[in-house]
Amino acid sequence: MRYAETGFNLEIDLTRGNVEKVVTDPKDTELYLGGLGTNTKIMWDRVPPEVEPFSPENLLIFGAGLLCGTPATGCNRTIITTISPQTKLMAFSMMGGFWAPELKYAGYDKVVFRGKSPKLVYLWINNDKVEIRDASHLKGKGSIETAEILRKELKEPKAQVAAIGMAGENRVYYASIEQGRSSASRGGIGAVMGDKGLKAIVVRGTKDINLSQPSEFMALCNEVLEYIKIREDNPIPGVMPILAGLGSPQEMKVHDEKWHTENFMWGNSRTRRKGFWTDEIAKEWTETMETARTRLISCFNCPMKCGATISMPGLPTYMMKCFTKLTYAMGAFSDLDFGLRIAQLATEYGLDGFSTPQVMAFGLELLENGILSKEDFPEMPEDNEGRFYYLLDKIVRREGIGDVLANGTYWAAKEIGNGAEEYAHNNIKKHEQLPLKLSMLNPIYFLMYATGEKMNITQIEGQFPQAPFPKREHREKFCEDWIQVPDEKFKQYFIDWELRGENSIPYYPTVEMTCDIVDWQERMHYIDDALGQCAGLSSFPLKPPYHIHNYPKFISAGAGIEMDEEKLTQAAKRYRTLVRAFNIRRGMRRKDDRPPENHWKKRFPELEAELLDAYYKLKGWNNDGIPTKESLQQLGLDYVADDFVKRGILTDVEDAAVEEVSA
Amino acid sequence: MKGDKKKKTIKTIKIDVDKCNGCRACEVICSSFHAAPKYSSNNPARSRIRVIRDPLRDVYVPVYAGEYTVAECAGRDKYTIDGKEYDECSFCRASCPSRDDFKEPDSGLPLKCDMCEGEDEPLCVKWCLVDALQVEEREEEVEEGEEQEELETGLESLADKYGMDKIKDAITRLSQKD
Incomplete structure (x- = not known):
């Protein structure tokens, strides 16, 4: 019997309309766990580097995490993997909600799509009955609208639906996949779904998920619940309210937006508005x-x-979470009322709340600066808010200038030329980032931004405080019950970290400490992404209930795979390296590992180079960011090493030379 | 026997729908506790509590499995409370032919909440960290003979499913074993 996982994937060939149920190899689970890990293995095996995002050969994988569907609290993530049309690298956007557990209860761990359907279809998974069905009546429908129609049509109110809106259908490079209160938004995976002619996946399952050692597993779950209660009753002092508790940043609950509105940038990630948050604004918002x-x-x-149901007067109800609350308001220099209104439309269209407002603001910046002209925006309203609605519509319909902007700031700037590139200033690996522009280089964030292939800082950072507390005694106090650290040394790193003076950024934490911290942060995110655990109870907040010390027990008791901290660390390193290798094979190199030029005013090129050198070395990558033969072999990724040598990405000589340089 | 009084503990689950966050942890732990062997699997479709949930209409109703009924009611009810329209029979606890809820997904046998016998409190309550579910206990004096009633109800449900003859056969066989 398979435990925690079902042991079956669905293989859907959309070109031929073929549905197949395949048994998976338990050995792969042991090596790559599940979710992101096994998704990546499939991508490596079956998607060679020549494959374009919109090729029928590109796969679109919906993977439920290994522990999804078990009673492990908060374990509900779907990891969606494909090649991003925007970055041309692997996208592995994720969503919470209810979809992944439902898939497991239907009897599957993953749904793997290949090919392209000649007409718009949806997939209906009802336990053993799996059908590709006509979706022509859903063309142009909103993502939430689509889910409602399908549940009614199928008379299955309990079915879970992941759907795209018009943005996905029209292959907007930052189209999302929406699932009620959750969405997988980053990397334009909705565009790939649209390209495949797939409007939605509906799933209903009524089967069991088994546990290997039930009573041990339940004891672990109960411990987590107890810890959540304690943690919720004892918010961390000295950090801003949204970071004091567990969960995603509590944007739906917390009203005080002084920090975001005054520290994050408005418009096309341009303007910081000190003093914006007045009593009057606070009251109004x-x-x-x-x-x-x-x-x-x-x-x-x-x-x-972490989420909320939002009903703006006169508009259909939708659900929201996290920072999308502010992105549209701030992108347009408007207010919360506008932000929540336009987000309703954007959610139905199925768009990423980070990229979309920036792209629109970028378009208007080009107009203001004469790079685009009035003729490029025919019949655009005069008022500010009206312009954003206008652009949103043009983009999702790919009409006129919208067709260019639909490719995101990087590709749009390239196409427009005439100096437009300078305005696409907030990208990493061609992907729009959080609108943050700061002063002093932070070495931890530098490494996370540069090397985090998840492309989104909120899914890379966490665990380690973002800044030191002003007083040493507070830092010591913080460390007293910091059980989550993988090694005691992290406590000392933090205790010695000062706001000013010798032990402050950018030279403290030291290069070595920074590498350790970033490696720990990344490791926890990667473990979450394989297990399907939400970062909000694990890798994102300070002092989370899940950590490196209890995770191995969850995996052992749940999935029946013998696990300890070392083996888990090794597994996470294995598929993290495989993600890297996949992208390396697609041409990514050290040159791509960098934050936006203007992210910090004060940059330190030598220190940055040193940080990358040391981090690459720790990761087992050579100086160009390519995993070395030796490290690949240590991880059991010999097949990657062979492929690299065959393709000339690695040679024995190069490998040896790198060892010398970094020694 | 008739007329004898005995003390009985009444457990009431207090359901605050305003506090429900719709996460269905109650369904998870319920199906897990009632799995055989205990906790060996989980499957919300086997749960004896269901969250009737429609976020867009702000409908969140945790309902506990009550009695099995062989036939559905002559008519159905549909509530509107504070302007919010609930689905037909939303608040009914019966395992009833009119719907799939509170039946084993494979066998179709009825499910019924037993308040997690043997535990300090029903586990759905324990796992509801948002306090939408809370339990209250009180003692009441009741007439004896209820166990008999329960037995008969159980037999009735089995008889409905398998026919009285088969039940009689089974009882005969079982008594011979002793």
């Missing part, structure tokens, strides 16, 4: 939110209430 918000809501089997 609080009222807007209180009126709009019907209820704080959760994902499957999780007590955290």
Whole structure:
């Protein structure tokens, strides 16, 4: 019997309309766990580097995490993997909600799509019955609208639906896949779904998920619940409210937006508005939110209430979470009322809330600066908000200038030329980032931004405080019950970290410490992404209930795979390296590992180079960021090493030379 | 026997739908506790509590499995409370032919909440960290003879499913074993 996982994947060939149920290899589970890990293995095996994002050969994989569907609290993530049309690298955007557990209860760990359907279809998974069905009546429908129609049509109110809106259908490079309260937004995976002619996946399951050692597993779950209660009753002092508790940043609950509105950038990640958050604004925005918000809501089997149902007067109800609350408002220099209104439309269209407002602001910046002209925006309204609605519509329909902007700031700037590139200033690996522009280089964030292939800082950072507390005694206090650290040394790193003076950024934490910290942060995110655990109870917040010390026990008791901290660390390193290798094979190199030029005013090129050198070395990569033969072999990734040599990406000589340089 | 009084503990689950966050942890732990062997598997479709959940209409109703009924009611009910329209029979606890809820997904046998016999409190309550579910206990004096009633109800449900003859056969066989 298979435990925690079902042991079956669905293989869907959309070109031929073929559905197949295949048994998976338990050995792969042991090596790559599940979710992102096994998704990546499939991508490596079956998607060679020549494959373009919109090729029928590109795969679109919906993977449920290894522990999804078990009683492990907060374990509900779907990891969606494909080649991003925007970055041309592997995208592995994720969503919480209810979809992944439902897939497991239907009897599958993953759905792997290949090919392209000649007409718009949806997939209906009802336990053993799996059908590709006509979706022509859903063309142009909103993502939430689509889910509602399908549940009614199929008379299955309990079915879970992942759907794209018009943006995905029209292959907007930052189109999302929406699932009610959750969405997989980054990397333009919705565009790949649209390209494949797939409007939605509906799933309903009523089967069992088994546990290997039930009572041990339940004891672990109960410990986690107890810890959540303690942690919720004892918010961390000295950090801003949204970071003091567990869960995603509590944007739906917390009204005080001084920190975001005054420290994050407005417009096309341009303007910092010190003093914006007045009492008057606070009152107005609080009222807007209180009126709009019907209820704080959760994902499957999780007590955290990171999302909310939002009903703006006169608009259909939708669900929201996290920072999208502010991105449209700030992108347009407007207010929360506008932000929540336009987000309703954008959610139905199925768009990434990070990229979209920046792309629109970028378009208007080009107009203001004469790089685009009035003729490029025919019949555009005069008022600010109206312009954003206008652009949103043009983009999702790919009409006129919208067709160019639909490819994101990087590709749009390239196409427009005439100096437009300078305005596409907030990208990493061609992908729009959080609108943050800061002063002093932070070495931890430098490494995370540069090398985090997840492309989104909120899914890379966490665990380690973002800044030191001003007083040593507070830092010592913080360390007292910091059980999550993989090694005691991290406590000392933090205790010695000062706001000013010798032990402050950019030279403290030292290069070596920085590498350790970033490696730990990344490792925990990668473990989450294989298990399907939400970062909000694990890798993102300070002092989370899940950590490197209890995770191996969860895997042993749940999936019946013998596991300890070392073996888990090794497994996470294995598929993290495989993600790297996949991207390396597609041409990514050290030159691509860099934050936006203007992310910090004060940069330190020598230190940055040193940081990358040391981090690459720790990771087992050579100086160009390519995993070395030796490290690949240590991880059992000999097949990657062979492929690299065959393709001339690695040679024995190069490998040896790198060892010398970094020694 | 008739007329004898005995003390009985009444457990009431207090359900605050305003606090429900719709996460269905109650379904998870319920199906897990009632798995055989205990906790060996979980499957919300086997749960004896269901969250009737429609976020876009702000409908969140945790309902516990009650009695099995062989026939559905002559009519159905549909509530509107505070302007919110609930689905037909939303608040009914019966395992009833009119719907799939509170039946084993494979066998179709009825499910019924037993308040997690043997545990300090029903586990759905323990796992509801948002306090939408809370339990209250009180003692009441009741007439004896209820166990008999329960037995008969159980037999009735089996008889409905398999026919009285088969039940009689089974009882005969079982008594011979002793």
